[in-house]
Amino acid sequence: MGEFDALTVLVTGANTGIGRATTESLASGGATVYMACRNQAKAVPVREEIAAATGNANLHLVTLDLADLASVRACADAFCQTGAPLHVLVNNAGLAGKRGTTAGGFELAFGTNHVGPFLLTNLLLDRLRSSAPARIVTVSSEGHYRVDGIDYDAVRRPTRTRTAFHEYCVSKLANVLHSQELARRLDSSGVTTYSLHPGTIASDVWREVPWPIRPLLKLRMRSPEEGAQTSLYCATSPDVAGESGLYYDDCRRKEPSRHATPEAGAELWERSEAWVG
Numbered sequence: 347m348g349e350f351d352a353l354t355v356l357v358t359g360a361n362t363g364i365g366r367a368t369t370e371s372l373a374s375g376g377a378t379v380y381m382a383c384r385n386q387a388k389a390v391p392v393r394e395e396i397a398a399a400t401g402n403a404n405l406h407l408v409t410l411d412l413a414d415l416a417s418v419r420a421c422a423d424a425f426c427q428t429g430a431p432l433h434v435l436v437n438n439a440g441l442a443g444k445r446g447t448t449a450g451g452f453e454l455a456f457g458t459n460h461v462g463p464f465l466l467t468n469l470l471l472d473r474l475r476s477s478a479p480a481r482i483v484t485v486s487s488e489g490h491y492r493v494d495g496i497d498y499d500a501v502r503r504p505t506r507t508r509t510a511f512h513e514y515c516v517s518k519l520a521n522v523l524h525s526q527e528l529a530r531r532l533d534s535s536g537v538t539t540y541s542l543h544p545g546t547i548a549s550d551v552w553r554e555v556p557w558p559i560r561p562l563l564k565l566r567m568r569s570p571e572e573g574a575q576t577s578l579y580c581a582t583s584p585d586v587a588g589e590s591g592l593y594y595d596d597c598r599r600k601e602p603s604r605h606a607t608p609e610a611g612a613e614l615w616e617r618s619e620a621w622v623g
Contacts, residue, residue, distance in 0.1 A: 348374070348375040348376025348377070348402075349375045349376070349582075350372055350375030350376050350377035350582065351375075351376035351377070352433075353372070353375075353376075353377040353378070353433045353434060353582070354377070354378045354379075354380070354430050354431050354432055354433050354434075354477070355372055355377050355378070355379050355380070355432075355433065355434040355435075355436060355581065356379075356380040356382055356408075356425060356432060356434075356435050356436065356470070357369050357372070357379060357380070357381060357382065357436040357438055358382045358410060358412065358436065358437055358438050358439035358463070358466070359382070359383065359384075359438045359439025359440065360379070360381035360382060360383055360389070360392075360438070361381060361383045361385070361388055361389040361392040361393070362388075362392075363570045363573070364438055364485065364544055364570045364573040364574050364577060365436075365438040365439060366392060366396070366570065367569075367570040367571045367573065367574035368436060368438060368574040368577050368578060368581075369381055369396060369405070370396050370399065370400065371574060371578050372578070372581070372582075373396055373397070373400040373402040373404075373405060374399075374400045374402070375582075376402060377402075377404075378404040378405075378406075378430070379404065379405050379406070380406045380407075380408055380425060380428075380430070381393060381405060381406065381407050381408070382408045382409075382410035382421055382425075382439070383407060383408075383409065383410065384409070384410060384411045384412075384439075386407060386409055389407050390407065393405050393407055406428075408421050408424050408425055409421060409424075410439070410466070411462075412439055412457075412458045412459075412462030412463060412466070413441075413448040413449065413454065413457055413458045413462060414448070414449050414450075414462075415449075415450050415461070415462065415465055415622060418462050418465045418466050418469070419465070419469065421466065422465075422466055422469035422470055423469075425470065425473075426469075426470075426473060431473070431476070431477035432470060432473045432474050432477050432480060433477050433479070433480050433481070434480065434481045434482075434483065434581045434582070435466075435467060435470055435474060435480075435481070435482045435483070436483045436485070436577060436581060437463040437466070437467065437482070437483065437484040437485065437521075438483075438485045438577065439458075439463075440458065440459045440485065440517075441454065441455055441458045441459060441514075442455065442510065442511070442514045443509065443510050443511070443514070444505075444510060445504065445505035445508075445510050446504055446505060447503075447504050447505075448461070448462075450621075451502060452501060452502060452621075453500065453501045453502070453503060453504065453505055453513050454504075454505055454510070454513070455505070455510060455513040455514045455516070455517045456501040456513060456516060456517045456520065457501075458517075459514070459517035459518065459520070459521065460517050460520035460521060460524065460618070461618065461621060461622065463484065463521070463524070464524055464618045464622065465622040467482060467524075467528070468619075468622070471532075471537075474537050475532075475535050475536070475537055478535060478536025478537055479536045479537075479538070479587065480536065480537045480538075481537070481538050481539070481540065481580070481581055482525070482528060482537065482538070482539045482540070483539075483540045483541075483542070483577055483580045483581045484521045484522075484524065484525045484539070484540070484541045484542070485521070485541075485542060485544055485577060486518045486519075486521035486522050486525075486541045486542060486543060486593070487514075487515070487518040487521075487543055487544075488543040488595065489511070489514060489515035489518045490515060490518040490519040490521070490522050490602065490603050490606070491602075491603045492512075492515045493512065493515045493516050493519055493603075493605070494605055495519075495605050495610065496516055496519065496520060496610070496614065497516070498617060500513075500516075501516070519603060519605065519606065520614060521541055522541045522593055522602050522603070522606045523606055523610055523611040523614045524541075524611070524614065524615070524618075525539045525540065525541035525591060525593075526539075526541075526591045526602075526606060526608070526611045527608075527611035527612060527614065527615045528591070529590040529591025529592075530591065530608070530611070531615075532590070533590075538586075538587070538588075538589065538590035538591075539590050539591055540580035540581075540586065540589075540590075540592065540593075540594060541592075541593050541594070541602070542576045542577060542580055542593065542594040542595065543576070543593075543594070543595040543596075543600075544573040544574070544576055544577060545572060545573050545576075545596070575596075575597060576594050576595065576596060576597050579594070579597040580594055583597075593606075
Protein backbone atom coordinates (compact mmCIF):
# COMPACT_ATOMS: atom_id res chain seq x y z
CA MET A 347 0.00 0.00 0.00
CA GLY A 348 1.35 3.43 -0.91
CA GLU A 349 1.00 6.50 1.28
CA PHE A 350 -1.14 8.26 -1.35
CA ASP A 351 -3.34 5.30 -2.40
CA ALA A 352 -6.53 7.07 -1.34
CA LEU A 353 -5.76 10.30 -3.23
CA THR A 354 -7.05 11.42 -6.62
CA VAL A 355 -5.10 14.43 -7.86
CA LEU A 356 -5.28 16.66 -10.94
CA VAL A 357 -1.95 18.29 -11.87
CA THR A 358 -1.78 20.95 -14.59
CA GLY A 359 1.35 20.98 -16.76
CA ALA A 360 2.02 17.43 -15.58
CA ASN A 361 4.31 16.33 -18.39
CA THR A 362 7.27 18.70 -17.89
CA GLY A 363 9.39 20.26 -15.16
CA ILE A 364 7.91 20.61 -11.67
CA GLY A 365 4.58 19.18 -12.84
CA ARG A 366 6.22 15.98 -14.05
CA ALA A 367 8.27 15.63 -10.86
CA THR A 368 5.13 16.23 -8.76
CA THR A 369 3.19 13.65 -10.77
CA GLU A 370 5.95 11.06 -10.49
CA SER A 371 6.19 11.45 -6.70
CA LEU A 372 2.42 11.19 -6.27
CA ALA A 373 2.27 8.17 -8.58
CA SER A 374 5.11 6.52 -6.65
CA GLY A 375 2.96 6.82 -3.54
CA GLY A 376 0.00 5.18 -5.24
CA ALA A 377 -2.13 8.24 -6.06
CA THR A 378 -4.47 8.32 -9.03
CA VAL A 379 -3.28 11.29 -11.10
CA TYR A 380 -5.06 13.14 -13.88
CA MET A 381 -2.36 14.77 -15.99
CA ALA A 382 -3.75 17.97 -17.55
CA CYS A 383 -1.42 18.82 -20.43
CA ARG A 384 -1.46 21.19 -23.39
CA ASN A 385 0.37 18.95 -25.86
CA GLN A 386 -0.96 15.40 -25.90
CA ALA A 387 1.71 14.17 -28.33
CA LYS A 388 4.36 15.09 -25.76
CA ALA A 389 2.29 13.95 -22.79
CA VAL A 390 1.58 10.37 -23.93
CA PRO A 391 5.20 9.12 -23.74
CA VAL A 392 5.68 10.89 -20.39
CA ARG A 393 2.63 9.13 -19.00
CA GLU A 394 4.07 5.79 -20.15
CA GLU A 395 7.48 6.57 -18.64
CA ILE A 396 5.99 7.51 -15.27
CA ALA A 397 3.74 4.44 -15.24
CA ALA A 398 6.73 2.21 -16.01
CA ALA A 399 8.97 3.88 -13.40
CA THR A 400 6.37 3.78 -10.61
CA GLY A 401 4.37 0.67 -11.44
CA ASN A 402 1.24 2.83 -11.20
CA ALA A 403 -1.10 2.67 -14.18
CA ASN A 404 -3.67 5.02 -12.61
CA LEU A 405 -2.47 7.95 -14.70
CA HIS A 406 -5.00 9.62 -16.98
CA LEU A 407 -4.42 12.31 -19.59
CA VAL A 408 -6.75 15.27 -20.11
CA THR A 409 -6.16 18.11 -22.55
CA LEU A 410 -5.75 21.61 -21.11
CA ASP A 411 -4.58 24.86 -22.67
CA LEU A 412 -4.86 27.48 -19.93
CA ALA A 413 -4.62 30.33 -22.46
CA ASP A 414 -7.87 29.14 -24.09
CA LEU A 415 -10.92 29.35 -21.81
CA ALA A 416 -12.88 26.97 -24.06
CA SER A 417 -10.14 24.39 -23.47
CA VAL A 418 -10.32 25.03 -19.71
CA ARG A 419 -14.08 24.39 -19.73
CA ALA A 420 -13.64 21.23 -21.80
CA CYS A 421 -10.95 19.95 -19.42
CA ALA A 422 -13.09 20.49 -16.32
CA ASP A 423 -16.06 18.87 -18.04
CA ALA A 424 -13.98 15.87 -19.13
CA PHE A 425 -12.74 15.37 -15.57
CA CYS A 426 -16.18 15.74 -14.00
CA GLN A 427 -17.63 13.27 -16.52
CA THR A 428 -15.32 10.57 -15.08
CA GLY A 429 -17.19 10.70 -11.77
CA ALA A 430 -13.85 10.54 -9.95
CA PRO A 431 -13.35 12.34 -6.63
CA LEU A 432 -10.83 15.18 -6.50
CA HIS A 433 -8.78 15.40 -3.33
CA VAL A 434 -6.04 17.70 -4.60
CA LEU A 435 -5.92 20.21 -7.46
CA VAL A 436 -2.36 21.34 -8.24
CA ASN A 437 -2.41 24.53 -10.33
CA ASN A 438 1.15 24.05 -11.51
CA ALA A 439 1.28 24.99 -15.21
CA GLY A 440 2.62 28.41 -16.09
CA LEU A 441 4.39 30.53 -18.67
CA ALA A 442 7.13 33.15 -18.49
CA GLY A 443 9.10 35.23 -20.95
CA LYS A 444 6.65 35.26 -23.84
CA ARG A 445 4.83 38.38 -25.02
CA GLY A 446 1.36 38.72 -26.48
CA THR A 447 -2.26 38.10 -25.58
CA THR A 448 -4.47 35.07 -25.08
CA ALA A 449 -7.36 34.22 -27.37
CA GLY A 450 -9.65 35.87 -24.81
CA GLY A 451 -7.74 39.16 -24.94
CA PHE A 452 -5.70 38.96 -21.72
CA GLU A 453 -2.02 39.79 -21.40
CA LEU A 454 -0.40 36.42 -22.11
CA ALA A 455 1.20 35.65 -18.73
CA PHE A 456 -1.80 36.94 -16.77
CA GLY A 457 -4.28 35.03 -18.90
CA THR A 458 -2.31 31.79 -18.78
CA ASN A 459 -1.11 31.95 -15.17
CA HIS A 460 -4.19 33.43 -13.49
CA VAL A 461 -7.36 33.65 -15.58
CA GLY A 462 -7.17 30.06 -16.88
CA PRO A 463 -6.42 28.55 -13.44
CA PHE A 464 -9.13 30.74 -11.84
CA LEU A 465 -11.74 29.32 -14.20
CA LEU A 466 -10.49 25.74 -13.88
CA THR A 467 -10.55 25.95 -10.08
CA ASN A 468 -14.06 27.41 -10.05
CA LEU A 469 -15.35 24.68 -12.35
CA LEU A 470 -13.88 21.98 -10.08
CA LEU A 471 -14.96 23.48 -6.74
CA ASP A 472 -18.10 21.36 -6.39
CA ARG A 473 -16.10 18.18 -6.94
CA LEU A 474 -13.45 19.31 -4.44
CA ARG A 475 -16.11 20.13 -1.84
CA SER A 476 -17.80 16.75 -2.29
CA SER A 477 -14.40 15.03 -1.94
CA ALA A 478 -13.36 16.90 1.23
CA PRO A 479 -10.97 16.97 2.92
CA ALA A 480 -9.43 18.40 -0.23
CA ARG A 481 -6.69 20.87 -1.14
CA ILE A 482 -6.00 23.45 -3.84
CA VAL A 483 -2.27 24.06 -4.36
CA THR A 484 -1.19 26.96 -6.58
CA VAL A 485 2.41 27.37 -7.72
CA SER A 486 3.23 31.08 -7.49
CA SER A 487 6.71 32.64 -7.29
CA GLU A 488 8.82 34.93 -5.15
CA GLY A 489 8.48 37.23 -8.17
CA HIS A 490 5.16 38.32 -6.66
CA TYR A 491 7.16 40.50 -4.22
CA ARG A 492 8.48 42.57 -7.14
CA VAL A 493 5.22 44.29 -8.05
CA ASP A 494 2.98 46.60 -6.05
CA GLY A 495 -0.40 45.57 -7.41
CA ILE A 496 -2.38 44.72 -10.53
CA ASP A 497 -3.02 47.27 -13.27
CA TYR A 498 -6.41 46.10 -14.54
CA ASP A 499 -6.07 48.05 -17.77
CA ALA A 500 -2.66 46.52 -18.53
CA VAL A 501 -3.85 42.92 -18.07
CA ARG A 502 -6.30 43.45 -20.94
CA ARG A 503 -3.56 44.62 -23.35
CA PRO A 504 -0.59 42.90 -25.01
CA THR A 505 2.59 42.48 -22.98
CA ARG A 506 4.32 45.84 -22.59
CA THR A 507 7.83 44.99 -21.29
CA ARG A 508 10.48 43.45 -23.52
CA THR A 509 11.27 40.54 -21.19
CA ALA A 510 7.67 40.04 -19.99
CA PHE A 511 9.11 39.52 -16.50
CA HIS A 512 7.05 42.30 -14.91
CA GLU A 513 3.87 40.80 -16.33
CA TYR A 514 4.90 37.36 -15.07
CA CYS A 515 5.35 38.80 -11.56
CA VAL A 516 1.90 40.42 -11.73
CA SER A 517 0.40 37.05 -12.60
CA LYS A 518 2.20 35.46 -9.65
CA LEU A 519 0.78 38.08 -7.27
CA ALA A 520 -2.62 37.16 -8.68
CA ASN A 521 -1.92 33.51 -7.77
CA VAL A 522 -1.28 34.44 -4.14
CA LEU A 523 -4.38 36.67 -4.00
CA HIS A 524 -6.53 33.97 -5.60
CA SER A 525 -5.39 31.39 -3.06
CA GLN A 526 -6.07 33.74 -0.16
CA GLU A 527 -9.54 34.69 -1.39
CA LEU A 528 -10.38 31.04 -2.05
CA ALA A 529 -9.49 30.27 1.56
CA ARG A 530 -11.90 32.93 2.78
CA ARG A 531 -14.69 31.66 0.52
CA LEU A 532 -14.08 27.99 1.37
CA ASP A 533 -13.88 28.48 5.13
CA SER A 534 -15.40 25.47 6.97
CA SER A 535 -15.93 23.58 3.67
CA GLY A 536 -13.14 21.06 4.26
CA VAL A 537 -11.23 22.46 1.25
CA THR A 538 -7.96 24.22 2.09
CA THR A 539 -5.71 26.33 -0.14
CA TYR A 540 -1.98 26.93 -0.47
CA SER A 541 0.25 29.11 -2.66
CA LEU A 542 3.99 28.65 -2.88
CA HIS A 543 7.36 29.56 -4.33
CA PRO A 544 8.98 26.40 -5.74
CA GLY A 545 12.49 27.87 -5.86
CA THR A 546 14.09 29.12 -9.05
CA ILE A 547 13.76 25.99 -11.12
CA ALA A 548 15.14 24.83 -14.46
CA SER A 549 11.70 24.03 -15.80
CA ASP A 550 9.69 24.45 -18.99
CA VAL A 551 8.15 27.68 -17.66
CA TRP A 552 11.19 29.40 -19.22
CA ARG A 553 10.64 27.82 -22.66
CA GLU A 554 9.88 31.16 -24.32
CA VAL A 555 12.95 33.01 -23.00
CA PRO A 556 15.32 33.64 -25.97
CA TRP A 557 18.03 31.06 -26.58
CA PRO A 558 21.17 33.02 -25.61
CA ILE A 559 19.69 33.89 -22.22
CA ARG A 560 17.86 30.67 -21.39
CA PRO A 561 20.86 28.36 -20.74
CA LEU A 562 22.55 31.05 -18.64
CA LEU A 563 19.38 31.44 -16.57
CA LYS A 564 19.24 27.72 -15.93
CA LEU A 565 22.83 27.44 -14.68
CA ARG A 566 21.88 28.81 -11.27
CA MET A 567 18.59 26.97 -10.95
CA ARG A 568 17.53 23.97 -8.92
CA SER A 569 16.18 20.75 -10.45
CA PRO A 570 12.46 20.17 -11.04
CA GLU A 571 12.61 17.37 -8.44
CA GLU A 572 13.81 19.87 -5.84
CA GLY A 573 11.21 22.35 -7.07
CA ALA A 574 8.38 19.86 -6.56
CA GLN A 575 9.06 19.44 -2.85
CA THR A 576 7.00 22.41 -1.63
CA SER A 577 4.12 21.53 -3.97
CA LEU A 578 4.12 17.99 -2.56
CA TYR A 579 4.36 19.28 0.99
CA CYS A 580 1.32 21.53 0.51
CA ALA A 581 -0.58 18.79 -1.34
CA THR A 582 -0.05 15.96 1.12
CA SER A 583 1.58 16.87 4.44
CA PRO A 584 -0.58 16.35 7.53
CA ASP A 585 1.34 19.26 9.08
CA VAL A 586 -0.60 21.78 6.98
CA ALA A 587 -3.98 20.05 6.90
CA GLY A 588 -5.45 22.69 9.20
CA GLU A 589 -3.93 25.68 7.41
CA SER A 590 -5.50 27.57 4.54
CA GLY A 591 -4.74 30.62 2.42
CA LEU A 592 -1.08 30.79 3.45
CA TYR A 593 2.09 31.13 1.35
CA TYR A 594 5.02 28.69 1.51
CA ASP A 595 8.66 28.69 0.49
CA ASP A 596 11.03 25.73 0.97
CA CYS A 597 8.29 23.76 2.80
CA ARG A 598 7.83 26.54 5.37
CA ARG A 599 5.27 29.26 5.88
CA LYS A 600 6.42 32.66 4.71
CA GLU A 601 4.81 36.08 4.83
CA PRO A 602 3.64 37.04 1.32
CA SER A 603 3.94 40.50 -0.20
CA ARG A 604 2.37 43.35 1.75
CA HIS A 605 0.28 43.95 -1.36
CA ALA A 606 -1.43 40.59 -0.90
CA THR A 607 -4.34 42.08 1.06
CA PRO A 608 -7.93 40.85 1.53
CA GLU A 609 -9.16 43.95 -0.32
CA ALA A 610 -6.92 43.19 -3.34
CA GLY A 611 -8.02 39.54 -3.31
CA ALA A 612 -11.70 40.49 -3.23
CA GLU A 613 -11.28 42.89 -6.16
CA LEU A 614 -9.35 40.33 -8.20
CA TRP A 615 -12.05 37.72 -7.55
CA GLU A 616 -14.85 40.04 -8.59
CA ARG A 617 -13.10 41.03 -11.81
CA SER A 618 -12.05 37.47 -12.61
CA GLU A 619 -15.59 36.19 -12.13
CA ALA A 620 -16.86 38.83 -14.57
CA TRP A 621 -14.14 37.95 -17.11
CA VAL A 622 -14.92 34.22 -17.17
CA GLY A 623 -18.69 34.69 -16.54
